[in-house]
Amino acid sequence: MKILLARHGETPWNAEGRYQGQEDIPLSAVGIAQATALGERLRALRIDRALASPLSRARRTAELALGEGRASQLLLDDGFKEIGHGEWEGLLASEIRERDGERLQ
Template sequence: MLRLLLARHGETKWNLEGRYQGQVDTELSDLGQTQGEKLGESLRVMPIDAVLASPLRRARETAEYCAKWHGLPVVADADLTEIAHGAWEGKLVAEVAHADGDRLTAWRTKPQTVTMPQGESLHDVARRVERALARYRTQYDGKTLLAVAHDAVNKVALCRILGLDLSHFWQIQQDNGCVNVLTYDGGWRVLAVNVNTHLGYLYSQTEQKSL
């Protein structure tokens, strides 16, 4: 059986500002670093065998806070990279609403229909996620794997595992520094979603509207 701990990176300054990040390589804020530390501490007693992360710095840094408890390296997995927001990257929500309002409305109401300008769609992300999950089932069978990724990546993964259409994307919450607990033993099971109790008071400070 595979046990997969699928986490989201800690907060960044752009998360706090409400700015689209996508594949821009932002770093953790001071609070995000604390969230990474808390996540690592909460998983320190878990018998983790391997740690993977998106190549983006915010995910890698979060993973390092966890990996140090187990003496493990953080291995980059490009399939975990956040959705490419394309021309939206670096822009505030208000700026996107002004420049590309119709697409933003569609993104918030029918996300499965949208391709980001010069970027990706959720279906593009799903192809990467499905490839990663298939790899994990064979490569890490019998092991516990920690994978640190991003908001859109995690939501798409949970949609696929739960058998949900991508139209349900916004019905899944993924807070900065959260972890999801999944197993695979002939089929996927979801044991816990968006676990954030380890963050304590840090959770309420970072509750943001998903972009």
């Protein structure tokens, strides 16, 4: 048995360096291209099952990577969601340091 792991494609918040956590931020154009390129690499492989977070960035990455013919093998599981960052979601690391620097030490 082989297990392959892939991260979701880029989102606008990734590009900006923002903490996403469980905010449902969709893929950017770059992220869509990344997921499509992953699909090209996976095309020749036999895939029996695919699991992804239900967050749109992960779900869409998996759908694009699997392609139309294999997308029905995709199972969504809350256990694959990113950890929540609470009040830090949507903030840049510099904003978090400025606002909550003492908590980071």
